[in-house]
Amino acid sequence: MSYTLKTQDRRELHTALQKKGLRSTKQRASVYEVILSKKDHPTADDILIRVRKNLPTISLATVYNCLETLVDCGLVRQVNLDRSSTRFCPNLTPHAHFKCSESGKIFDLNMDEETMESLHSILPKGFQSQNFELSFSGTVKHLSN
Amino acid sequence: MSYTLKTQDRRELHTALQKKGLRSTKQRASVYEVILSKKDHPTADDILIRVRKNLPTISLATVYNCLETLVDCGLVRQVNLDRSSTRFCPNLTPHAHFKCSESGKIFDLNMDEETMESLHSILPKGFQSQNFELSFSGTVKHLSN
DNA sequence: GTAACTGCAAAACTTTTGCATAGCA
DNA sequence: TGCTATGCAAAAGTTTTGCAGTTAC
Numbered sequence: 097m098s099y100t101l102k103t104q105d106r107r108e109l110h111t112a113l114q115k116k117g118l119r120s121t122k123q124r125a126s127v128y129e130v131i132l133s134k135k136d137h138p139t140a141d142d143i144l145i146r147v148r149k150n151l152p153t154i155s156l157a158t159v160y161n162c163l164e165t166l167v168d169c170g171l172v173r174q175v176n177l178d179r180s181s182t183r184f185c186p187n188l189t190p191h192a193h194f195k196c197s198e199s200g201k202i203f204d205l206n207m208d209e210e211t212m213e214s215l216h217s218i219l220p221k222g223f224q225s226q227n228f229e230l231s232f233s234g235t236v237k238h239l240s241n
Numbered sequence: 242m243s244y245t246l247k248t249q250d251r252r253e254l255h256t257a258l259q260k261k262g263l264r265s266t267k268q269r270a271s272v273y274e275v276i277l278s279k280k281d282h283p284t285a286d287d288i289l290i291r292v293r294k295n296l297p298t299i300s301l302a303t304v305y306n307c308l309e310t311l312v313d314c315g316l317v318r319q320v321n322l323d324r325s326s327t328r329f330c331p332n333l334t335p336h337a338h339f340k341c342s343e344s345g346k347i348f349d350l351n352m353d354e355e356t357m358e359s360l361h362s363i364l365p366k367g368f369q370s371q372n373f374e375l376s377f378s379g380t381v382k383h384l385s386n
Numbered sequence: 387g388t389a390a391c392t393g394c395a396a397a398a399c400t401t402t403t404g405c406a407t408a409g410c411a
Numbered sequence: 412t413g414c415t416a417t418g419c420a421a422a423a424g425t426t427t428t429g430c431a432g433t434t435a436c
Contacts, residue, residue: 181401
């Protein structure tokens with residue numbers, strides 16, 4: 097039991113899994129823990145490397161399985177920017193992403209209610225959106241880049 | 242010379258290529274023509290099949306090359322929805338995409354100035370966006386689905 | 387003529403699948 | 412104990428690369 101998921105997070109994970117009739121496994125906990133602990137939008141492969149510090153024998157296929165499970169449970173969101181690997185993000189609040197083309201870093205940008213409404217106002221009659229993804233690319237001037 | 246690019250479109254293509262010091266080839270013209278003629282957001286593979294009606298020997302690698310060229314020239318935009326193949330789109334006006342999870346169809350949604358401004362208002366100081374992508378997924382009720 | 391582009395094949399990369407084994411409930 | 416999840420390997424799918432031959436300028 098080397099995974100260091102906080103009690104509250106572990107409970108949340110367990111509840112969410114149980115709600116779907118799924119089991120708690122150390123692999124799922126460890127993948128979730130990795131995503132929570134460093135919110136830098138890692139790819140499945142990034143996550144594999146990090147999880148292996150705790151679980152050296154975990155396979156990439158299992159990481160993909162765990163990620164799919166976490167996404168299905170609504171604990172994690174997947175992000176597709178340009179044509180590179182899918183990235184994963186524990187931020188469940190409405191937000192956009194900004195990818196800096198110089199550093200490659202990805203930033204979360206919070207979205208206020210007003211912007212959310214404005215954004216959904218472009219949906220024509222009959223279009224019912226369950227999900228949206230907004231991403232910017234560009235550069236970040238100076239700052240902590 | 243079996244490609245049926247309209248005179249104006251051909252001129253636009255030629256000018257854009259010339260501006261970058263690139264050559265006009267029938268492959269590039271044909272790929273461009275295919276994207277312009279049916280705005281259903283085809284993948285590279287879709288485009289290959291359509292272009293081969295005119296140029297039976299064109300290869301997938303060439304299609305990818307042509308697409309990259311057209312995107313670099315600003316004549317075509319690439320669209321990444323979920324984790325499937327990249328799609329291509331000749332609509333250069335600011336717009337969003339909506340993918341119907343039932344039919345799989347992708348719709349362009351126009352964006353007015355106000356929404357564009359609202360959308361960019363979430364960028365923090367120092368963040369300079371060169372590009373954005375907004376996509377919705379959901380269902381389309383009745384209508385011409 | 388020559389540098390750029392194409393076509394082909396192979397490689398690289400990401401993600402999925404099938405199946406035997408392990409482990410949670 | 413039974414059934415789900417994991418680990419491994421192989422497959423599938425998308426995109427890129429290297430190179431010889433072709434073509435636009």
